[in-house]
Amino acid sequence: MATARASRAIKLFGTEVPDGKKRILTAGPIDAMLDNGALRYIRYRGVEVLRGIAFLVRDKNWGTYGPMIEGLKVKQGRDSFSVSYTATCKDKTQGIRYEARIEANASGVVKFSATGTPLSDFLTNRTGFVVLHPLVGIVGEPVEILHTDGKQRRSRFPKFISPGQPVFEIRSLKHTVMPGVTATVLMEGNKFEMEDHRNWMDASYKTYVCSLLDPWPYTLKKGESFDQSITVTLDGKPAGKVARQGGGTVDVSLGGAAGKLPAIGVGIAMGEAKAALAKVALIAAASPAHLVCQIDGRNGGQAAAAATFAKLKARTGKPVTLEVILPAKAEARKEMAEIAAEVRSGGLDPDAVVVTQMHDLKSFQPNTPRPWGPTYEEMAAAARKEFPRAVLGGGMLSYFTELNRKPAPRGTFDFVTHTICPIVHAADDISVMETLESLPSIFTSTRNMMGKTPYHLGPSGIPCRDNPYGAAVASNPNNGRVCLADMDPRQRGLFAAAWNLGLVAAASRGALDAVTLGAATGLQGVIYRKARHAQPWFDANDAAVFPAFHVLAGLAPASGARLMRAESSSPSSVAALALKSKRGPVLWLANLTGKIQSVRIKGFSGAGDSHRLDEGSFVMAARTPDFLSRPGMRLKKVTQTELAPYAVVRIAAA
CATH class of the missing domain: 2.60.40.1180 (Golgi alpha-mannosidase II)
Structure with a gap:
């Protein structure tokens, strides 16, 4: 029986699963948030010093285990605080336990230490501490580096997003927090290196244990304990009045004119073609500027999917951008000709085509060998031959990271594209919203690569469209908050509507030419339909759309507006x-x-x-x-x- 009642959690997040309790701890001029065993927002006199410190356990697909915390003890003193707990990370095949302790005092020292003990042989891509430096006041600014060999040097945090690691073999990093005050982060227990976390939408520079230059995944042997620690030391006195960040109204x-609203479209996955056609009236009502559809040359049913896309185009009156994935087993011209024949037999005449190949759906470290596959130039030539009237796009169907590591040569395509995903490294509510802070850097860095070439953001939403970093996307059977999962319950809540508006606002300031929001239906969808996974409240009521639909429907008709x-x-x-x-x-x-x-x-x-x-x-x-x-x-x-x-x-x- 249908009920009109929806819980607050369902309205906000689409799930009853809680995000976890958080607590603010203070030590004199220092304050920090304790969140599921990690520290975040470490501040000095209200100014952010570090975005976070956490002990993380990753699996062989870069999935992040959620720690099961026991024996949590928190002591808040007058000018200090301490935290201790035991955490276990495990799945059906392996497990690890670590003892953690955090101590902070008013003299400006915060120490986070951990002792890890594998409960079995433990296969991992990375296990240990990560330190996050924030973006505000940090981007492009100086940093002093102490390397593991004892050598010191001065450098800067990257302005444009670095495709590879900007710093290796780190023992400590020192930066200016405010005039007169510096923060030194000492990292012990192993070597550390930095990556530009903005590549994956994270609003930080991340310094992590071990090195991606070493083989991974690697095995931690059962019963062999190891120690790691992070010590933050604040030195100096503020030179003048300190302006606190945030708070208040x-x-x-x-103000005046600020360009044009990007063309706002919506995605339609190959496997969602029929479901989208069943909801075509709602898609038409939203009036997207374009439909981004996909033909995967590795899969059958290409002609049938193309025929459905043609019907969607006819019934909505909207142009179709067709993403084409080449299997990369033969020359581009041969594979493109075969796929184009299927598309034509389905009666689809795409207005634009984005061409890529299967190996570019996966991520590779800079300067490492890639499997054989057609080049950007070969794919572009093949696509122009088969679709001579279509506007041609290229780049990546995966994320900015992959485009940053393999930029499309200028002049090859009529527009350049990539997508984004906010749940690659963290999936809690705060971290997902924080990803919007990284967008100005992503858009500026892409413009720096591509020049004046038109810039289209491909289908992007909170759920993970694909996993470039592992064999598959993560499963999420219990409506939780899971990294790299293709189903995220917040897509059904107000949370996603707010995130999508934040995305469009940032893209507008970045002068993007087009933005495609997630999908019409399915796991990234804005329109409700029955699914194999539970959709609390929506499944029991006469719901038609999710809140994010109204962001699409409210903005898409205004595409190109001043x-x-x-x-x-x-x-x-x-x-x-x-x-x-x-x-x-x-x-x-x-x-x-x-x-x-x-x-x-x-x-x-x-x-x-x-x-x-x-x-x-x-x-x-x-x-x-x-x-x-x-x-x-x-x-x-x-x-x-x-x-x-x-x-x-x-x-x-x-």
């Missing part, structure tokens, strides 16, 4: 996007946090009509695809508003 200021400058004083808390309409501004806001955010709006003159996508409207929005077309709340003056957790608000000039 968020100011959103509107943008206004919209600056948020706390972009990690509130995302802002403003369009220019005949009546005046159309302001979109998204709360990227689990807390209520008060927003002060500047530069919006006159009255406005407000639509709120939040806990209060969740049920109606799920059942009403034209939710944004219904009458909104009239605001006589648009000067301030309050955003509930993960709420999305649209305010249009009346």
Whole structure:
């Protein structure tokens, strides 16, 4: 029997599975958040020093184990704190246990140590500490490096995203936190090296134990214990008044012209063609600027999929961009000719084609051998021969990382593309929203590679579209928060709507030409359909769409519209996007946090009509695809508003 009730957790996250409790600990001028055994947001006088320190256990596919913590003891003193616990990471075949201790004092020292003991022979790509340096105040700034051989040198954190490791053989890193204060991070127990975490959307530079230059996966022998530690030492005194980061009312200021809104489209996977056709009326109602469909040359049923894509194109009236994956077993011209024949037999005439080959779906370290496969130039020539009227795209169907490590030669394609995924390294709520902070660096770095070539972001959402780093995507049978999983319950919640608006806002500031949001249906979908996995509340009610659908439906019809400058004083808390309409501004806001955010709006003159996508409207929005077309709340003056957790608000000039 259907029920109109949906829990708060379902509304926000699409699942009843909790994210884990967090606690703020203080030691004089130092504070940090304790989160599932890790430290995050280590601050000095309110200024972020490190984004996090964690002891992580990875499997052979780069999946991250969730630690089972026992015996947790937390002592909060007047000017110090300490934490100790035992954690176990295991699956059906192997396990490891580690004893952890954290100590911090008011003199400016934080130490995190661990002793690990494999319970069996343990196959891992990496097990041990990672240290995350934040982006704000760090990108492009100096760093002093002490290497494992005792040599010291000065360098800088990369400005453009480094495709490989910028620093090897690390013993310590020292950077300036604020004028007069430095932080030294000492790493002991093994060698460490740094990677530019922004490659994978993480909002940090990551320094991790061991080296990717060494063979992996490797085996930790049963019963052979090992020790590691991280010590952070803050030195000096602030030179002047310290401006605390974050907190308080968020100011959103509107200003002059700021380019155009990218073309907003939606993806349709090859395996979702029939399901998407069954929901074609809703796809048409959302009015995406384009449909990104896919033909995988390794799979059968190509003509049938092409025929369904042709029907979707005809019934929506929208152009189709066709992703083509070559099997890379023969020359590009031969494989492309065979696939093109199947596409034509299905009656599909794609408006654009993106060509890639199967080996480029996987990740390779810079300067390492790759399997044989056609080159960018060979694939481009083959695609232009078979689809002479189509606009030709190239790059990667995988993530920015892979494009950064194998850039497409300038002039080869009419546009360049890649996708993104926010759950590669961490899947907790805070980390997923933090990934939006990395987008300016990703977009700037891609422009630096590609120059003025048009830039399209391929189908991207919270769930993992594919896993370039392992044999397969991770399973998520229990609606949890799982790294590299192709099903993420938050795709069904307000959380995804807020994340998607943050994505479009960042892409607009980055002057991208096109952005494709996830998928119409399926695991990355914005439209509800019955599935093999449980979809709490949606399965028992007459729901039609997920909250993210309304971001697509609200923005896609405005593709190419003029943008206004919209600056948020706390972009990690509130995302802002403003369009220019005949009546005046159309302001979109998204709360990227689990807390209520008060927003002060500047530069919006006159009255406005407000639509709120939040806990209060969740049920109606799920059942009403034209939710944004219904009458909104009239605001006589648009000067301030309050955003509930993960709420999305649209305010249009009346």
